[in-house]
Every structure is written in C-alpha cells, then in structure tokens.
Amino acid sequence: MDGPSGKQKGEQSVHTFNQVGTTEGKVYFGNVMKNNAKMAVMIRNIFHDPSVTKDHYIGLQMTGKLKNSTIERCPAVHQIICGEKPVDGVSFVAYAENGDMILGAPNGRIRIFAQDIDILAAGNGRDTGWINIESNATVNVNSPKVQATGTDSLTMSGERKLSLNSTGRTQVNTGGFKIVEGPDVSPITSPLGSGVNTLKQQLEGLKKLIESIG
16 A cells, blocks of 8 residues: 655554445555554545556544645546635635645646736745746746836846847836947957946956856
8 A cells, every 4th residue: 555655663563443445445544554654544445447556545644754644645636626605705725834835747737827816925035035936948928018126126137148129119217327248348359348347347247258158
C-alpha cells in the first residue's frame, strides 16, 4: 500500500486495527502504512483495474512526521465542485495558517481563470512581500491596457535588446533624461567615452557589454 515517503522510526508494530467494507471499498481504523505511519481512519478504493498501480485513499494520519495530516491519493482526477449557494460571495477557501502553500504540475500546465484575478503579497516590505515571476522561455502579457507603477523605482532591462514600439504617441515625463549609446562603452574606439557618461557609468556599461558577449 502506498503512503507518505520517509521511513518513520519508533512506531509501535502492535496496534488496534479494524475494517469494514465491501469488495469495492473499505474503511480502515488503525491501519499502518508501508512507511510505518499509522492512519486513525482511512477510506480506500479496492481496485479491480490492473492498469492502475497507485492506491486511491483518504487518510487521517495520527503518527509519524506528518502526524495530524490529511493524506489523499488519487490516481485519476481529483475534482471539487462547489458554490451553488455562496456565503458572503465566497464558494471555496484554501487557507494555510502557517507555512507555504504549494501548487505543482511538473508535467502539465497550471491554469487560473475567473472574472477578476488578484495577486496580493502583504509582507513587511523588506524581506517579505515579494512577487516573483520567472520563466526560462517567454513571459507574455496581453491586455487592452497595461499599467506598471513603481512608487519608488521601475526598471526595464533587456540584456541584448529592448524595444519600445507605438503606432501612436510616445510621451516621456521626467525630471532628467539620459541616453547611453554604444560608443560610450567602447574603450577601443574612444578610451574616455563620448563625454556623456561618468567614468563609473562607462565601466558599468563595459562590464555589461562583456557579459552579454560571453
């Protein structure tokens, strides 16, 4: 029988065990899993399909590393349908009192669709409160209107290319505006640059150029 990974030590091999059910399904009381963790109650599907190799059960774990956890194993689709009569506009809640909440689909896609979607991070503003989006391919944002606001700063960077395209009007409102061109980072053609940048800016531009080539 399948179960949570990790061998649990110190579990008693002698335990109270009982079960009730049919050839289709059973309810176990005090069942001990392969990793020696005990389930207080477990509801299990008794398979008759030889193509299914994983267990199908819901267990309330009472010992081991995952003590007081609810473990669910579903070889096919795990489906929750709710919300016929929402309460205060809420139909489904998944809430983690402490620790992380993880959604993983290593061999598939995670899709979220709704009338409106909010992503909120309410940390302390220093080491928490971050929203990170990472991709090793492409990040696409498509909307009739896209607005990005940084109350302190806003940075856009393209290591090899940055394009700003508009068939209409492009407006820049700023207290100061500076353009750094290619010759300003080329000590070969102009050892001191064009005079537009400071020495520190020239060195930073040269460093960035070398990194992009490498």
